[in-house]
Amino acid sequence: MTDSSLQVSISVTGLGKRYDIEDQPGSSSLYDRMAELMTLRRNKITVEHSHVWALRDVTFEVPTGHVLGVLGRNGSGKSTLMKILARVTSPTTGRAEVHGRVGALLQVGTGFHPELSGRENIELSGAIMGMSRKEVAAVRDRIIDFAEVGRFLDTPVKHYSSGMYLRLAFSVAAHLDAEIMLVDEVLSVGDISFQRKCTERIRALVRDGRTVLFVSHSMPSVLELCDSALVLVNGHVQFNGSTQEAVAFYQSPMAVAPLLTP
Numbered sequence: 001m002t003d004s005s006l007q008v009s010i011s012v013t014g015l016g017k018r019y020d021i022e023d024q025p026g027s028s029s030l031y032d033r034m035a036e037l038m039t040l041r042r043n044k045i046t047v048e049h050s051h052v053w054a055l056r057d058v059t060f061e062v063p064t065g066h067v068l069g070v071l072g073r074n075g076s077g078k079s080t081l082m083k084i085l086a087r088v089t090s091p092t093t094g095r096a097e098v099h100g101r102v103g104a105l106l107q108v109g110t111g112f113h114p115e116l117s118g119r120e121n122i123e124l125s126g127a128i129m130g131m132s133r134k135e136v137a138a139v140r141d142r143i144i145d146f147a148e149v150g151r152f153l154d155t156p157v158k159h160y161s162s163g164m165y166l167r168l169a170f171s172v173a174a175h176l177d178a179e180i181m182l183v184d185e186v187l188s189v190g191d192i193s194f195q196r197k198c199t200e201r202i203r204a205l206v207r208d209g210r211t212v213l214f215v216s217h218s219m220p221s222v223l224e225l226c227d228s229a230l231v232l233v234n235g236h237v238q239f240n241g242s243t244q245e246a247v248a249f250y251q252s253p254m255a256v257a258p259l260l261t262p
Contacts, residue, residue, distance in 0.1 A: 014093060016094055066212075066227050067214055112124075183213065
């Protein structure tokens with residue numbers, strides 16, 4: 001068997017994402033599109049005519065079994081990057097190759113159908129990932145026990161509190177058969193005991209050879225969990241290296257300086 005350290009789970013090359021401000025919205029929510037565009041413009045992301053670039057020329061690789069931290073101020077392009085890797089949206093330029101099933105925990109409200117119950121959303125999530133009913137059934141009890149929402153399992157998730165929704169969403173992403181897990185900041189919504197529980201689950205996934213991309217504004221969590229980290233500034237990768245150096249760069253004035261782009 002090939003050593004996992006020589007394998008790459010995620011390969012991103014020249015990735016760019018441009019939003020056309022004048023376009024009519026498609027399947028995306030108008031509210032979400034406008035909020036994201038306003039954030040990008042407020043943070044002085046490159047605006048050219050009727051376009052705004054959320055990401056520009058992003059290149060990096062993530063080895064299998066590696067935890068990569070993704071750092072950056074609000075509007076730096078972190079969530080856009082994660083959405084591209086999760087196939088929620090498509091890049092404008094470049095490519096993002098993801099080798100393996102992806103479990104994505106992007107934000108509260110993403111991934112579940114609000115009219116379906118917790119139980120039905122577990123089944124749906126597994127089906128979307130290409131799992132059979134038998135495969136989903138094998139981990140269903142573990143998902144329910146971890147999420148601690150058994151009492152409300154047959155209630156539509158639109159009636160869940162944000163905490164309940166988060167617990168179930170994380171549990172689904174962390175227990176279904178995914179080789180790659182994308183976690184975007186949402187752990188900050190949970191209480192302290194649940195955050196510790198999630199941290200231990202992420203560690204267990206990594207011990208099993210899974211790959212994790214971890215977006216967080218919590219530097220202690222990044223230092224504790226990540227093998228390395230990159231820093232996005234105005235949609236560009238400005239640092240990619242050791243976790244400690246990435247955190248130091250993120251906390252420096254360089255991480256907020258505006259970029260001069262053509």
